[in-house]
Amino acid sequence: xxxxxxxxxxxxxxxxxxxxxxxxxxxxxxxxxxxxxxxxxxxxxxxxxxxxxxxxxxxxxxxxxxxxxxxxxxxxxxxxxxxxxxxxxxxxxxxxxxxxxxxxxxxxxxxxxxxxxxxxxxxxxxxxxxxxxxxxxxxxxxxxxxxxxxxxxxxxxxxxxxxxxxxxxxxxxxxxxxxxxxxxxxxxxxxxxxxxxxxxxxxxxxxxxxxxxxxxxxxxxxxxxxxxxxxxxxxxxxxxxxxxxxxxxxxxxxxxxxxxxxxxxxxxxxxxxxxxxxxxxxxxxxxxxxxxxxxxxxxxxxxxxxxxxxxxxxxxxxxxxxxx
Numbered sequence: 001x002x003x004x005x006x007x008x009x010x011x012x013x014x015x016x017x018x019x020x021x022x023x024x025x026x027x028x029x030x031x032x033x034x035x036x037x038x039x040x041x042x043x044x045x046x047x048x049x050x051x052x053x054x055x056x057x058x059x060x061x062x063x064x065x066x067x068x069x070x071x072x073x074x075x076x077x078x079x080x081x082x083x084x085x086x087x088x089x090x091x092x093x094x095x096x097x098x099x100x101x102x103x104x105x106x107x108x109x110x111x112x113x114x115x116x117x118x119x120x121x122x123x124x125x126x127x128x129x130x131x132x133x134x135x136x137x138x139x140x141x142x143x144x145x146x147x148x149x150x151x152x153x154x155x156x157x158x159x160x161x162x163x164x165x166x167x168x169x170x171x172x173x174x175x176x177x178x179x180x181x182x183x184x185x186x187x188x189x190x191x192x193x194x195x196x197x198x199x200x201x202x203x204x205x206x207x208x209x210x211x212x213x214x215x216x217x218x219x220x221x222x223x224x225x226x227x228x229x230x231x232x233x234x235x236x237x238x239x240x241x242x243x244x245x246x247x248x249x250x251x252x253x254x255x256x257x258x259x260x261x262x263x264x265x266x267x268x269x270x271x272x273x274x275x276x277x278x279x280x281x282x283x284x285x286x287x288x289x290x291x292x293x294x295x296x297x298x299x300x301x302x303x304x305x306x307x308x309x310x311x312x313x314x315x316x317x318x319x320x321x322x323x324x
Contacts, residue, residue: 028080099142122175156191202232287324
């Protein structure tokens, strides 16, 4: 089984999908000859040509609007938005068009579009290249939101996203593009959407994380174990619809919850996760749930590592909650 990083596994998923179905096309800024700003689409132009790997103008609104039209005609477009920070000009197309076609047609018509975009900090990108805006899309009915943490899941979740009838926002943690490596099977396989994974079993406290912050949570959990606190770390993988069965099963055993995410704290996804757990497992909780998140400021450049909820900020939360 070949070893791949996340760039390679996503590229492989795109290649597998495009070879299997002529309706799958890729479009975005510099995705063709250049191979994308992070080289995720490298080589696809040479194999599939300019009718299926389409370099677009610098217009996110146009990229997604074009993909919506393609999707309504039965094609399966995969958009690349160079950075999630640049997705906002396309937000109207995503929210008011893409997300609503299945509902407005009474289920008769879906609009199959996958929007891939890099998210998160950790690469010295500054405040215009480091945001993690998942909650703005989780809030929109009709969208599914995915955020893998490793190469195996990235390929399997992307292929599953292409097979799903609903539009998908596929967040790719850029900090992990070349840092995360692992075995990735050749050919087609899928990782089921809406399935979280228990990455580290534990009994003291449940920790929910995703994307690049999963590794910070795992590091904090290892350090907590040295102090007698065994944290159970769950990788959400699909953010919405979220796998509540796995979450609740864990919380009912541990009685405690910590949620970690890179986005700002106020109205972040962690608030929704806490609300869901409190609504459904309140009497199992033995301590107040805690969020460890980014701060309510624009993403800073010089203070990047202070802003992000790294292991040294997660560890005290694990110990405090477990001992409360």
